[in-house]
Amino acid sequence: MSARLRQAWDIVALPVISIVLSVIVGSVVIIVSNWLVAGEIQPGLAVDAYKALIEGSIGSFNAVVSTLVAATPLILGGLSVGLAFKGGLFNIGVQGQFLMGALGAVIVGVMVRESPPLIAIPLSLMAGMLVGAIYGFIPGFLKATSGAHEVVTTIMLNFIAIAILAAMVGGPLKVPASPQPITLDVGNAALPVIFGRNGHIGIVYAMLMAIVYGWLLFRTTRGFEIRTAGANPDAARYAGMSPRRIIVWTMSAAGLLAGFAGATELLGVNHYMTASYGTTVGFDSIAVALLGRTSPLGIVVAGLIFGGMRAGAPAMQITAGVPAELVGVIQATILFFLVASPVIQRIFRLKSAKVAIEETGTFAKTYGSETVAR
């Protein structure tokens, strides 16, 4: 094997092995659970299920479109989690930032729904990004000033976001004539469909954001600071950087990305909001960032993989009779193998393979500490 190939294999070895193992575990789950419920062993069922899953995600033009639509918020959310990872922070608050971003987008979107799309769309998107950034700023500021751990504060903020959203949609934003709490349609602020029946432009934004993400992290001073602070906060401080400022900046930027995800999802897919508007993008984004090892290309690929699974799952349930939630099982198993990577490395003798993400070793370690050093 040439040196370059060797290098590439070291990077993708663990993710690829994790995915393969998870597919195997998934088949065992399908066959065993079917045996428990239906009472007969059908080894072919797993093959049927995976065939339907692949068919439903890339088997036709429409399937590809729905994969891209499903991948859009996952890529943006994955970038949000990934950016925080790079800075040594765990943004478990994508869910809240996503919801607030969607809320910001629907508020402005409804206000400008009669304006020309060229004005309405950017305004609504920016509103979503701004609200998301503010919602990411809060935990960043709290961590920088008082040491309140971002994991706990963002979890709390997720629940607060759900309450704010329900109160707004049930209150000031509610269509007066409607019996249900529901907002008006965003009208002209809806994202244009560029391919197929519902393939909105969001995927292009997500790709562009991935490029910006890579450029920011690896080509700018700010990116260098974030990576340094994430890898070694003490070193960052001795080099004259301010870990506190970097924390606030990183969390705000992560919130902006998650808010953008919410805004594109609302303006591209839903076009209006109900009081129970919810999302699973929060946890899925963590999975995407971990599988993509925080690299821009990795996150895009991981987002497409998980997006494809989400898009193909209904087809799998209809044709093979295997519940769509299997996707969640496979997703969790992939993460499990990634986190247990030291064990996987030993079993598969992958000495030189890169461990999942170095920065993730620091979240829980700072949990017990009181404050962030200046």
Next chain:
Amino acid sequence: MEPIIELIYGVPIVGLVAQLIGYLVAILPDIAPIVYRAAIPIGFAALCGVMCERSGVVNIGIEGTMLVAAFVGWAAGVFLIPVLGEGDPGQVFGVTPAILVAFLLAILSGLIVAAVHAWLSISVKADQIIAGTIINIAAFGITGYLNTLIAKSSPSGAGAFTKFEPPEALTEIPFVGWIFEMFLAQGPIGMSLLVIVIAFQVFLFRSRWGLRTRSVGEHPRAAETVGINVIALRYRNVIVAGGLAALGGAFLSLEVTGSFQQGMTAGRGFIGLAAMIIGRWTPLGAFGAALLFASSTAIGQSIGFAPPPGELGTVLGQLPTQFWDALPYLVTIVVLAGVVGKSIPPAADGQPYEREAAT
């Protein structure tokens, strides 16, 4: 008395606070049993958190552990009913063999999930917050998957424990009767919470096990030098704590409903974490915080149902009901930020223990 109260109520702002207190005192007997019932799963989750974090292991997978236990409590019943039969409900709590076995299996499932978390956190030395996140994602996925599969034929589970009915002589006692109603008009899991809280509090601060647990959470190296097996103690505590979370989960499926819904824990595991923080990592404090959190929603509902009269009613009527749902989380953030009384976790919380190499 009456004129004095009237006078206080008339003072601006202070009067409003006084009116609020008066209103809360008036509704307390009515909402107390509801509050305690709502606090039970939160309380168990918080106790699980206290036991893990006091031993130095962060567990944000409590939500997932509860969800698995809630699911197993219901699903085990589905498979047990054909084997054990419906059975005659017992005199106490309506216990049938199927309910009992389902309950034990639910607890067992909690222990197993916690063991996975312990293995990832203690042996693999993975980041404990990521490990907990994976537990949550996995629990949501696998329970959702199996639930869809089993629920196709819409079977029924083993049923549920019934409430104990305290004698009227107790509940009718003036002024304090509602306290008996609150704690005694519960099923077995609900009743056990109070006992476990007190026992846990005593053991944590008054027993050898408690001293060892706290030392392992604060300074594991020092603990090991005096001969405590840090790894073994952490394993044991995290796994037992999983049983506590499982009680909270089993409460939902085997005492409240007798059925399972997708994601039925609805964030209670996370509120439990918040209660643990507000309660400053003590069992009694966490339980108190769980009660406070549960009362927030109950007060909100009560205001919507029977608003207080006068000025206060107008003020509170303008608040959206969601305000009361969000209040516990707001309070947690305020406390974490150190605005009112700092809450500080155990010093070694979240740090995997590395034995010193023998040279």
